[in-house]
Amino acid sequence: MSLLVIGSLALDTIETPFGKAERTLGGSATFISTAASYFTDSVRLVGIVGYDFPESEIEFLKSKKIDISGLEISESKKTFHWHGKYDFDLNTRESLVTELNAFETFDPVISEKFRNSDYVCLGNLHPLIQQKVVKQINNPKLIMCDTMNFWIEGAYDNLLEVLKLVKLLVINDSEARELSKEFNLVAAAKKIMSMGPEIVIVKKGEHGALLITKDIIFSAPAFPLEKVFDPTGAGDTFAGGMMGWLAKTDDISEKNLKLAVIYGSAMASLAVEKFSLDGIRDLSQEKIMKRFIEFKKLTHFEEVNM
Amino acid sequence: MSLLVIGSLALDTIETPFGKAERTLGGSATFISTAASYFTDSVRLVGIVGYDFPESEIEFLKSKKIDISGLEISESKKTFHWHGKYDFDLNTRESLVTELNAFETFDPVISEKFRNSDYVCLGNLHPLIQQKVVKQINNPKLIMCDTMNFWIEGAYDNLLEVLKLVKLLVINDSEARELSKEFNLVAAAKKIMSMGPEIVIVKKGEHGALLITKDIIFSAPAFPLEKVFDPTGAGDTFAGGMMGWLAKTDDISEKNLKLAVIYGSAMASLAVEKFSLDGIRDLSQEKIMKRFIEFKKLTHFEEVNM
Numbered sequence: 001m002s003l004l005v006i007g008s009l010a011l012d013t014i015e016t017p018f019g020k021a022e023r024t025l026g027g028s029a030t031f032i033s034t035a036a037s038y039f040t041d042s043v044r045l046v047g048i049v050g051y052d053f054p055e056s057e058i059e060f061l062k063s064k065k066i067d068i069s070g071l072e073i074s075e076s077k078k079t080f081h082w083h084g085k086y087d088f089d090l091n092t093r094e095s096l097v098t099e100l101n102a103f104e105t106f107d108p109v110i111s112e113k114f115r116n117s118d119y120v121c122l123g124n125l126h127p128l129i130q131q132k133v134v135k136q137i138n139n140p141k142l143i144m145c146d147t148m149n150f151w152i153e154g155a156y157d158n159l160l161e162v163l164k165l166v167k168l169l170v171i172n173d174s175e176a177r178e179l180s181k182e183f184n185l186v187a188a189a190k191k192i193m194s195m196g197p198e199i200v201i202v203k204k205g206e207h208g209a210l211l212i213t214k215d216i217i218f219s220a221p222a223f224p225l226e227k228v229f230d231p232t233g234a235g236d237t238f239a240g241g242m243m244g245w246l247a248k249t250d251d252i253s254e255k256n257l258k259l260a261v262i263y264g265s266a267m268a269s270l271a272v273e274k275f276s277l278d279g280i281r282d283l284s285q286e287k288i289m290k291r292f293i294e295f296k297k298l299t300h301f302e303e304v305n306m
Numbered sequence: 307m308s309l310l311v312i313g314s315l316a317l318d319t320i321e322t323p324f325g326k327a328e329r330t331l332g333g334s335a336t337f338i339s340t341a342a343s344y345f346t347d348s349v350r351l352v353g354i355v356g357y358d359f360p361e362s363e364i365e366f367l368k369s370k371k372i373d374i375s376g377l378e379i380s381e382s383k384k385t386f387h388w389h390g391k392y393d394f395d396l397n398t399r400e401s402l403v404t405e406l407n408a409f410e411t412f413d414p415v416i417s418e419k420f421r422n423s424d425y426v427c428l429g430n431l432h433p434l435i436q437q438k439v440v441k442q443i444n445n446p447k448l449i450m451c452d453t454m455n456f457w458i459e460g461a462y463d464n465l466l467e468v469l470k471l472v473k474l475l476v477i478n479d480s481e482a483r484e485l486s487k488e489f490n491l492v493a494a495a496k497k498i499m500s501m502g503p504e505i506v507i508v509k510k511g512e513h514g515a516l517l518i519t520k521d522i523i524f525s526a527p528a529f530p531l532e533k534v535f536d537p538t539g540a541g542d543t544f545a546g547g548m549m550g551w552l553a554k555t556d557d558i559s560e561k562n563l564k565l566a567v568i569y570g571s572a573m574a575s576l577a578v579e580k581f582s583l584d585g586i587r588d589l590s591q592e593k594i595m596k597r598f599i600e601f602k603k604l605t606h607f608e609e610v611n612m
Binding site for chain 2: 038039088183184185186187190204208216217221224226227228248255262263285288289292293297299302303304305306
């Protein structure tokens, strides 16, 4: 099944306690589509970059069989540039520079071909842009949406409109609390479900993720890595792996949603082991499958009566 | 197999956003032995209370078939009294009053019968007292020990001596970080294993627990409750359920340690649904088993290849 990904492409400068990468490939759409590309050859990317975007990275996206016919290249502006610095514990980060550049005027027009996509990932964008994209798609099977505190605080009413249009919201724990005004994450997810999405996935960073529908709660741990190198893009990689699995299997049953969450978690755990996109640039199916099995060992136990 | 429990018995005054309980039964040994009593009839309690300790609570402990021949009742002092108040999110708490009373001079002498216990739980006590207890026990199969930041900061060298004597340390995440001086919890657990314990269990509160040995890592979630009423005693209830299961099955294989962690987590999740000890005062095996199965549904997924 085809998977449409809309979001940012960026050149990131990242500082962690373990090193620094300058103007390295980043952005939500980059992480989502790269992660998804390991599951399906039908990833379609819509985004914008500037005239300074390296040709080698265009080639990289093509090498992942990602359809980049929806990638606009601005001739007058540079690529979105974000410079972030992580604290020693990697849990807090400071944005030192945010230059939107070409991304500032991003106004995605979805091509005729892309309008018939089955699965859709709305990366973290202004809710008005997310809405505009949704209205261009014909009958998708599943729309997933991400958001962030910036939109919850600055475009709350627009975000509520988007939530009515999407089946699956992926959101981090603090944002789920902020959006719902509930501290307890189960209560928060239920409140968010009353706003529209039938499925809510709460990302808890190093504590894993919760999948919540009206019938089930499923808890996936984060992979207990001894060394996390760079958490940039982990949430988008999670979403990409998850949506890639759903598009590949074309099955949104609760049983398969659990698998999607585990594949997403596996991809995210591989991403944070290296800087920026490096952890998922060149993976084998064997390596992903090995991590999947490690998740099983990490969580499964026998059923034994008292 | 017999299970010896040494720790505090207290009368707690607890304030949460949902209510207040005054001078209600608490203390580490109370929670540990009550939780363990659902798994084995061979729980042996060593502790001290004051002349004000209610006769009805003595009867309660007896009703759980807990051997209280090691419970000292001071004729001159009152029972340990702790008064704590939880913040609205239940994650932080303030100790308003700590009156050690009879507990201040607690100097456990283990009876001849109790010295032959197979499994031993050292509740959170001064490491010198923990050491003194260990030296009185003949050839136990497994000693579990708990501790807290107060001893890590105030009796570090004594604590290091205890760690050399115990096979299993149960510790919360912030204390594991403080003890090991490692932020990453896997790295922290490995460092702690180099100090003595072969098995480290890191309690992460609402994020569950990690079981770490030289060969495996196992991650158990906390049960995603929509309403947590009172977290007091959750960690001790976890330890009691876990050690009760190990004593019942007399099996410390890694496979069975995983089950022990799940039974401990199930007991802790039942405990926090009510005030103080109320959540585990009167449970049926059916209710515990039902929660165990819910943990399986919460975490298990099929193995499906990419």
